[in-house]
Amino acid sequence: MKLHDVRTYKSAEPLAREDQLAWKLAAVATDPVAVDADVVEMIGNRIIDNAAVAVASLARGPIRSARAQALGHPVAAGGNNRGASLFGLDAGRRVSPEWAAWANGVAVRELDYHDTFLAAEYSHPGDNIPPILAVAQAMGRDGAALVRGIATGYEIQVDLVKGICLHEHKIDHIAHLGPSAAGGIGTLLGLSTEITCQAIQQALHTTTTTRQSRKGEISTWKAYAPAFAGKMAVEAVDRAMRGEGAPSPAYEGEDGFIAWLLSGPGHVYQLPLPGPGEAKRAILDTYTKEYSAEYQSQALIDLARRMGPKIGDFEQVESILIKTSHHTHYVIGTGAGDPQKMDPNASRETLDHSIMYIFAVALQDGGWHHVDSYAPERARRPDTVALWHKITTEEDPAWTARYHAKGADKAFGGKVVVTMKDGRSIVDELGVADAHPAGARPFGRPDYVGKFRTLADGIVAPAEQERFLALVDRLPVLSAGEVAQLNVVAPADRLGPAAPAGIF
Secondary structure, eight states, X not given: OEEEEEOOOOTTSOOOGGGSHHHHHHHHHHOOOOOOHHHHHHHHHHHHHHHHHHHXXXXXXXXXXXXXXXXXXXXXXXXXXXXXXXXXXXTTSOBOHHHHHHHHHHHHHTTTOSOBEESSSEEOGGGGHHHHHHHHHHTTOOHHHHHHHHHHHHXXXXXXXXXXXXXXXXXXXXXXXXXXXXXXXXXXXXXXXXXXXXXXXXXXXXXXXXXXXXXXXXXXXXXXXXXXXXXXHHHHHHHHHTTOOOSSSTTTSTTSHHHHHSSOTTOOEEEEEOOTTOOOOGGGGOBOOSSSSOGGGHHHHHHHXXXXXXXXXXXXXXXXXXXXXXXXXXXXXXXXXXXXXXXXXXXXXXXXXXXXXXXXXXXHHSSOOTTGGGOHHHHTOHHHHHHHTTEEEEEOHHHHHHHHOOGGGOOOOEEEEEEETTSOEEEEEESSOTTSTTSSSOOOHHHHHHHHHHHHTXXXXXXXXXXXXXXXXXXXXXXXXXXXXXXXXXXXXXXXXXXXOOOO
């Protein structure tokens, strides 16, 4: 990996095309390096992971609405664009790929239950898979091309997340997803560096939005936001393939992304990127979730499971303090200053971003469930509300340093101090979730398959589960026809009622 300096340039200041970040990202995308075997294995894991969380949400309102919108854009057989399939529906029902990216992206993100990467910024890199897979199906690409495309999507997003912080400027993290998905599609389709560069810049320009998506009263748009980025990436690539250009240089321009939306003309960002001929291995730096909750809560849920029996009678708790990183304190802790995070009538999306609520429920229940733990009756239980409102968070510089550390020191957990009414203190800490690669029981292929089977149970027939898993096992050698079948079909009665009527 090589570090690249990225800063603002005045319009009159020379900046060669090959020195622009978008071009460098496109050069990574178009470098025809082989995909390592362990990366291929992990890509298969994440395809399974995405499918697992998507099928578990098929009947939920946001997915039904997005699916109905996508079905309003069918693709007729016989054209260059063969269309793409939608989670839950038979592969014969094809829609335009940008709309498949939209609907499938919402399904993947709805439960906030798939993979994550945290560094200078945070991300869910699995959001790259729906748009890249949709274009692969629509354009008749095989499994080998799909693998290369997904490897690029992960590489670009992880590298951007390592180098450029968005949330300190209240920019939503999908601003890194649009460019990474566009780059992945460029790799998938074998596009030139020029076309891929223009697509990356267009995708950046059209997917820069504010962090209000994840602040205050969090709505269902939280699931739609990354799907929107994927949809915009598909459209950006389509325009670039037709010869249309982009605002350039999108990152370094005098009136561009860094100058006005990030740290400004005086700041220099440093981005790590693989050099020519260097394998794209960034997916191996990422990690999935065992629990359907914000990633920073994963280790704390495991810690709650461990601490609950030590506490015993929760009515005897005087207070609970969670000492954790800056990010956890200010995004999902009391540092956010969001009263909604303490509201028993808050939305699922808001509760998912309240470590106070999550820790209270995990303490009482000894675990976490993707549906039951968010049920309105669960959130309003008086003993839960009482315990929940005794929990506060504070930033601990040591945990902030571990959040930003590299290698084995990197951690996303915290230290919990439970003060009992009799004056006793119960103290414990945990750095990484049990399922993390450095955790007590790291997720491997059997765990991903187990998660898929658990979430698909009662929704997807066992034979259909086996068909899908068998395709993933052969991922790099799948034919284009088999890639078109890389989807999970559910009976119509498992898809929920029809969505409310709209325009499409």
